[in-house]
Amino acid sequence: MEIEHIKADVLCVGGGIGGLMAAIRASELGAKAVVAEKGNALHSGKGGGGCDHYLSYIPEIHGPDMDAFIEEMLQTQQRHNFEGLGMNRIRVHIAKTFDIVKMWESWGIPMKYRGEYHYAGHAFPGGFRCLMKYEGRNQKPILTKKALEKGVEIVNRVMVFDLVSDGNKVYGAIGLNTRDEKIVVFEAKSVILGTGGISRLYPSPTPGWFNNIATRLSLTGDGRAMAYRAGAELQNMEMRIQHAGPKYYARFGQATWIGVFRDPQDRPIGPFVTKPERLYGDITPEVNKNIFLEYAQAGKGPVYMDGRGMSQEDLDYMMYWLPHEGNTPLIEHMKADGIDYLKHPVEFMTYDQGSGGRIVTNEEGETSINGLYAVGDELANGVSNASVFGWISGENATLYAKGANIPDGKEIQDLIDEKKGLLEKIRGQKNGPDWKEVNVALQQIMSDYSGALRTEALLDTGLFHLKRLKQKALESIIAGNQHELGRSIEVLNMIDIGELVFICSKERKETRGLHIRRDYPLTNPRLNNKVHIIKEVDHRPVTEWRPTQK
Amino acid sequence: MPPIIDDSKCTGCGVCAEHCPQDVFFGSEIKKTPVIAFPEECWHCYACVLDCPVPEAIRLRTPVPMMLSYR
Incomplete structure (x- = not known):
């Protein structure tokens, strides 16, 4: 594979809302800002379909x-x-x-x-x-246009998968072109990770499928995986997150629906609304996202989002917003199948969203590695968060880049050689599992051993099994082209994150939220205002508890 | 699951292949009907349908496992 070099003051990895906002701000402050996006910035990321x-x-x-x-x-x-x-x-x-x-x-x-x-x-x-x-339906094309107007260079179809760092400072990143047989080396004075959350670690509502998820199948925790490997601190990796939405059509937008969540006997499951209220929705699942699963397990389900009794104006209002929330295909499906929401309650379910961890940052958006920043879902969920901290990090990364330089180190060349070797090895492997097979194996381990129920014995067994999977994947995963190579690297990144979920789950010897330790059922109040940190020291994971920032 | 392209309407402009964030149309060439290389990676974001300059040249089919459950 040939190697292409790109220089930047500020490299934004991921062209989602956080990355584009950071790049726009950096560029208007005079930095050379480059966005590396593994898809196409026009529609990529969790906000790609709208909000x-x-x-x-x-x-x-x-x-x-x-x-x-x-x-x-x-x-x-x-x-x-x-x-x-x-x-x-x-x-x-x-x-x-x-x-x-x-x-x-x-x-x-x-x-x-x-x-x-x-x-x-x-x-x-x-x-x-x-x-x-x-x-927000066109937010991504508008932000992409704005970035280009401001002089940002957007490099689409390049998946950045490792950082160039000495463990103290970041100097750039390495990516692979997902179409052409090329490796791209970014020499960057600062790097902003806006790489999104992690969507394929746990199973989707449809067994063995990767696309039926509320986020996107291309969001695979690449940023947190590469940050960890570079020595940055991550926090609360064991905490699980769930979301709720229509059954079998996994999408965001639960709060765009207007109606009342009701059981099969038409009783509201929550105390907040008894008739459709357009200004509020029914906030019951925000108090407990697991409620649909709990109803199902208790034999009290299914639970329906019930819009019966709402006015045509309220329905028009809901149908006005659903496309902006990225739900046009869902509406098209309802139309095609003749589902009239004024007459037919729609079943809702709980989705498993995976690991809720994040990259540790300070109020400037900087991680524990100098010059490395994290925004968007690598920091905190939501368009508002991504845009605000994208902007703030773009400013701070630009300031940092002014005083930074990139050394011509042998270590950088060694890292490039190592990563090139890995990519070429995978492309050369034959007769092994493809990324989907490895991903299914990963999901079953995560779900069975580090899912809804956790114990020391389950976690030990699952971690041992996961390490075997990792070894086997590294030795035999196949990729017939650059696209599949990217997907393979995504799965390897997710395996790295999976390992951290296991290690952190073992260390959190309490039950808290969705982290349910059957062997430690108490919630330990001594951990109430603490964050659980994990980082790599001398190639080994080290965890610690630290007070939450003020 | 897969996008469905109407050969008689598609002009081969390449917009869908260029804009698809998942690169479902990997390997497509300009001036030819796009190849649907990885149909199972389609997330139904609708970018291809919304951005296609020709009405009804491309549409999405809802996969049967994703049919909404209702009563």
């Missing part, structure tokens, strides 16, 4: 007390997004949201509904409504 709600605080609407807004927000599913980040970070984020709203509006993303800022969904009746409805 219809933006967490934002406007004093004129919510009142002058921002902390009251934050307190309300933390009672919704946002508490998972911000868990373990500390109040200072939350305040920085929320205070910046209105600026980004105005900026996006000026760039052509419609942030108003019928001429006004409009808040609805993800809300308790009577409380603050924290999510602004916006028309």
